[in-house]
Amino acid sequence: MLNIKEALRKNTMVIALIVVMLLFQVLISISGKGSLFAPSNITNLILQNSYVVILAAGMLLCILTGGNIDLSVGSIVVLVGATAGTMIVNMKLNIFVSIFVCLLIGVIIGAWQGFWIAYIRIPAFIVTLAGMMLWRGLAQVLLNGLTISPFPEDYLQYFTSFLPNSPKYTMIVSVIVGAVVFLVYAVLQILGRIQKKQKGYEVSSLPGLIIKLVLLFAVIAALAFLLGEHKGIPVVLILLGIVVFAYGYFTSKTVPGRHLYAMGGNEKAAKLSGVNTNKVLFFAYTNMGFLSAVAALVCVARFNSAAPSAGTGYELDAIGSCFIGGASAYGGTGTIGGAVVGAIFMGVLNNGMSILGIDANWQKAVKGIVLLAAVVFDVLSKKQQSTKG
Structure with missing residues (x-):
């Protein structure tokens, strides 16, 4: 009986996801608006939420270090997307060179923010809030308020095609x-x-x-x-599989990955144990910049454009996915698998409510309640465990 209770506790969000999917399926069927499990809709779910999974993988690493978050990821997405549009569409540069430059820009931005957070010890909230305004401002300057489109087919095939x-x-x-x-x-x-x-x-x-x-x-x-x-299989799904496997392995099977958990659990103790906490924090934010650039490349391909409004609210989707997927608001707890479940949960909520024709404002309200409920559950669980201990 104890094993069953423990299994249920560990898979609470998976069970909740299944219940929500079945609920939406029933409601959509009753309303006569199709099916949540229609093949075309499943493909749309994957394509629509690909950026969330990528960003959530990076955001989890930041959260593990002690509940830190990155508010600038949406702005990095629009800046890198604007750079990709300028290089690939306007300047007609080589696609692979352009992709490399975009990824490099993401790494440089992440390292810039990581330096202030890890070595100068300015709170991550402040640094990334400044970055949110700075990078979006630079993107607006680069785009001059205009949308760049369309992207060449040679670029789109790497992110929007299907196999076979x-x-x-x-x-x-x-x-x-x-x-x-x-x-x-x-x-x-x-x-x-x-x-x-x-x-x-x-x-x-x-x-x-x-x-x-x-x-x-x-x-x-x-x-x-x-x-x-x-x-068939969307190419972007293969990219997501690589990201999830690589970061899942990194966080659970490698020493640097375990250092993230150690730092989030107790930074002072981790430092006394020989963990270079500054380096761990710097890596988390540099990596976040890199994955934001990857998400940007996926997004411009999906929308076939680089627009000034791109990336709006992406940071909230990534943060929400991590917390809904079981990451602790205090750091030191969470898994890549959980973040993926959280991202799917958010995607199903968005998709299901959109099919049902629920007003966009109510959709935001529902997502806000779900996020709060996930964090409350985490806090109460920790209090219960500390009481038992």
Whole structure:
């Protein structure tokens, strides 16, 4: 019984996501406005929320360091997007050179903010608030208030195309890719459990692991089928998979990744243990700048334009995804998987309410309530644990 309670506690947001998706499906079906699980809508969900997943992965690293956030990510997105538009569309420069320059600009911006936060110790809120105004101002100057479009097809194919190119093989390829992804994940989970057991670490129960793998198989199989029914696998989904896997591995399996948790748990103790906390904080914000640039490249391809209004509110989507996905407002707690679940949750809320025709203002109100509820849940859980301790 204790294991079941613990499993439910750890997967609260996953269960909430499933409930919300089923609720929207019922409401949309009753209203006669289609289906939340329509193949085309699932593809739209992936494309619409790709930037949120990318930004949430970087934002989580900032939050882990002690509840710090980055308010400038939306402004970095519009500045890097404006740079991409200027170089690729207006100047007609080489696409790969332009992409490299855009990523470099993101890293430089992140390092600039990271320097003030990590080494001068100016609060992250102040530095990134200043960055939010500074980078958007520079983007407006660069764009001169105008939208740059359209981007060449040679650029768009790297972010907006589907695999395979032939409609004849979409289902076969989708099913094969889904099967490979599941098998790789299942093997890694089983090997990880065996290694932990050999080293004497505590492991989850075998039935729990089996149930987890069965549920995951069902989700991947359904997703593969739905994508195969539409246009196939979006290229951007492969990019998201790489980002999630890389940062999931970094935070859970590497020493620098564990330093993020150590710093968020107790910075003074981490420093006394030999962790270079300044370096950890600097890395978190430099990385945030890099992922903001990646998100910018995805966004300009999706909208096929670099607009002055791009990136508005993106920082709130990323922050909300992390907290809804279980990251602690105090730092030291959270996972990349949780941030992804949070991003999907936000995406389903947006998509479901849009299909139902709910007013945009009410949509904001609902998202605000959900975010507050997630943070309240985190705070109350921590108080309960400290009381038991």
